[in-house]
Amino acid sequence: MAQEPLLQLKGVSKSFGAVQALYRVDFAAYRGEVMALVGDNGAGKSTLIKGVAGIYPFDEGEVYFDGQPVQIHNPREASALGIEVVYQDLALADNLDVVANMFLGREMIQKPWRLDEAAMERKALETLDSLAVTTIRSVRQPVAELSGGQRQSIAVAKAVMWNSKLVILDEPTAALGVAQTRQVLDLVRRLADNGLAVVLISHNLHDIFEVADRITVLRLGQNVKEFIAADTTHEEVVHAITAGALRHVPGMVKNG
Amino acid sequence: MVLGGKSLSLAGYFREYGKRIRAGDLGALPIILGLLVIATIFQTLNQNYLTPRNFVNLILQMAGITTIAIGVVYVLLLGEIDLSISYVSAVAAVFMTMRLRPPDGWPWFVALIAALIFAAAIGFVQGLIITRFKLPSFVVTLAGFLIWNGVVLILIGNGGTVIIQDPVIIGIANYFLPALWGWIVVVGGAILFAANRVMSWNTRRRRGIASTPALVVALQGLAIILAAVVVVSIANQDRGVPFVGILLLILLVGFTFLAERTPFGRYVYAIGGNAEAARRAGIQVQRIRVLVFMISSFMAGMGGVILASRLRSVDTAAGGGSLMLNSIAAAVIGGTSLFGGSGRVISAFLGALVIASVENGMGLLGLSAGVKFVVTGLVLLLAVLVDAISRRGRARSGVA
Numbered sequence A: 001m002a003q004e005p006l007l008q009l010k011g012v013s014k015s016f017g018a019v020q021a022l023y024r025v026d027f028a029a030y031r032g033e034v035m036a037l038v039g040d041n042g043a044g045k046s047t048l049i050k051g052v053a054g055i056y057p058f059d060e061g062e063v064y065f066d067g068q069p070v071q072i073h074n075p076r077e078a079s080a081l082g083i084e085v086v087y088q089d090l091a092l093a094d095n096l097d098v099v100a101n102m103f104l105g106r107e108m109i110q111k112p113w114r115l116d117e118a119a120m121e122r123k124a125l126e127t128l129d130s131l132a133v134t135t136i137r138s139v140r141q142p143v144a145e146l147s148g149g150q151r152q153s154i155a156v157a158k159a160v161m162w163n164s165k166l167v168i169l170d171e172p173t174a175a176l177g178v179a180q181t182r183q184v185l186d187l188v189r190r191l192a193d194n195g196l197a198v199v200l201i202s203h204n205l206h207d208i209f210e211v212a213d214r215i216t217v218l219r220l221g222q223n224v225k226e227f228i229a230a231d232t233t234h235e236e237v238v239h240a241i242t243a244g245a246l247r248h249v250p251g252m253v254k255n256g
Numbered sequence B: 001m002v003l004g005g006k007s008l009s010l011a012g013y014f015r016e017y018g019k020r021i022r023a024g025d026l027g028a029l030p031i032i033l034g035l036l037v038i039a040t041i042f043q044t045l046n047q048n049y050l051t052p053r054n055f056v057n058l059i060l061q062m063a064g065i066t067t068i069a070i071g072v073v074y075v076l077l078l079g080e081i082d083l084s085i086s087y088v089s090a091v092a093a094v095f096m097t098m099r100l101r102p103p104d105g106w107p108w109f110v111a112l113i114a115a116l117i118f119a120a121a122i123g124f125v126q127g128l129i130i131t132r133f134k135l136p137s138f139v140v141t142l143a144g145f146l147i148w149n150g151v152v153l154i155l156i157g158n159g160g161t162v163i164i165q166d167p168v169i170i171g172i173a174n175y176f177l178p179a180l181w182g183w184i185v186v187v188g189g190a191i192l193f194a195a196n197r198v199m200s201w202n203t204r205r206r207r208g209i210a211s212t213p214a215l216v217v218a219l220q221g222l223a224i225i226l227a228a229v230v231v232v233s234i235a236n237q238d239r240g241v242p243f244v245g246i247l248l249l250i251l252l253v254g255f256t257f258l259a260e261r262t263p264f265g266r267y268v269y270a271i272g273g274n275a276e277a278a279r280r281a282g283i284q285v286q287r288i289r290v291l292v293f294m295i296s297s298f299m300a301g302m303g304g305v306i307l308a309s310r311l312r313s314v315d316t317a318a319g320g321g322s323l324m325l326n327s328i329a330a331a332v333i334g335g336t337s338l339f340g341g342s343g344r345v346i347s348a349f350l351g352a353l354v355i356a357s358v359e360n361g362m363g364l365l366g367l368s369a370g371v372k373f374v375v376t377g378l379v380l381l382l383a384v385l386v387d388a389i390s391r392r393g394r395a396r397s398g399v400a
């Protein structure tokens, strides 16, 4: 496939004090495709997507979106570009209800400054229905009252409600039961089939082989390999995750 | 299909309500019971407690601390604290009074507005220091407490008193509406308020998402109007409805609207619930924090003006005593959590009502200040205990 990536990272690095979480990583996500991002715990997956989401800046490297070089300084700029993220540590406000969480930071307004609760509630219900999220009793209950899986569904619904171009999901099925995992995977596939670029982080290779078009492997904060899902096997990917060749030998990286 | 809240039947509504109560979600119920208990005790001990005169006195006594406590609610919603409120209120009052002094005094509204802007500016600076340098609000506002206390003493000079002569400023806490105007303003306001609720309920219903049965909405509306009628008829047997009571209602309604119906209020709750989630949602967390400290100082200034108006003067004792602790206690007794994200503006009113009722009752009985403190402290303790126990009930029944 020769198409241009929607999101492209070139040589991004990020360190937290002495910890080099990412070192000169390249990454790309394509329209209409699911790009899986895999790697062991601490490989730097969440760090990579938080940089894209504007949670913190990369130390070096370039970010291209839609072919244009971009600087994403904060989450607002990320969503303005059309980037939506479902975080591993969900980022919901427990004391607010489902509707308030889904619209947080992007409330619908009525007249001069009034929240348009009715319109928000309707749109939230529509979105949840379209995702077949059926176990939530009321969208007016605080998120604190929901189960882990239900909270996960809300976080996913929140990300896809906006007309986004790139949806990033950090372990969206980790807390889910069988049926809900099924729904999220179907949803991931559906988003890509609708032309969005999707980045899926997961430790479950079975799930990944089911929905992903490509697989990027990170190890110790570095790129190991990018696979085409159809042309590889579980074994190859597992080998890359655990023992893939590193381009830069740890200990020889300049940081310290 | 997720329940958006299609109109419940009346029985269904009360079943839901009963379920919430049993689960420990008590709302304002304990405090209303508490007020009934307080009223019964003091009335049995002293026949002057439940009289029109004392009723009006109560409104005058609670006005200042309710106003300050409204600002405290906002700060607590963020999960922060503001200890400087009492002396910020005093500084604003002193500033205004000195600007009013003849012969070259400013017109009352210029002095008043300048004092309130000055108060808000104090909150701006304190909020900026807290957010820019990531300092605990406890420490920064404790420093503010000391600094503004000092400024009050310096401005007034040793043992001095500054008298207020401006009739409008004195009127804030000493003017009573003529009987007819009391009826027109309070009952008229209540009717408008009830009508507004019915109308917004109706809009929701037409869009297919109302949850309260029609009968409940109607009864709530009638209850509001009835309460207004009762209040005015009692007040009119004494001096009439105090202007400061109307001011209090406007502040309560306005700040409730800000907290519960606007994006700003939504962000305050979100930051108190999960600041990181708010940040990731693109909310400008630091800006909201600074604005909340400005609201807190602004309301403190307003409360200071009301207190000064009531005394018709300010002296070196302004802002002292138990003003700061009572204002914070009012918000907490009213049900606002110290841990952020939970509470309502109305809790400022409910808590201040409890504190003022106890103080007023013990004043009638001629009890000493020592006894007053002990009892107010016990009430505060009781309030947080009830909250903690009900929260445990909620956790056990899986609703939290």
Ligand SMILES: Nc1ncnc2c1ncn2[C@@H]1O[C@H](COP(=O)(O)OP(=O)(O)OP(=O)(O)O)[C@@H](O)[C@H]1O
Pocket (backbone or CB within 6 Å): A016, A019, A020, A021, A039, A040, A041, A042, A043, A044, A045, A046, A047, A048, A088
């Ligand atoms: N805010 C932070 N401060 C300090 N170190 C951090 C921070 N965030 C991540 N790290 C470190 O960066 C490295 C990469 O972490 P990251 O969360 O990106 O891993 P991950 O691939 O998402 O792992 P997992 O599969 O467990 O979610 C880890 O060594 C982690 O300790």
Ligand SMILES: [Mg+2]
Pocket (backbone or CB within 6 Å): A045, A046, A047, A088, A170
């Ligand atoms: Mg992670």
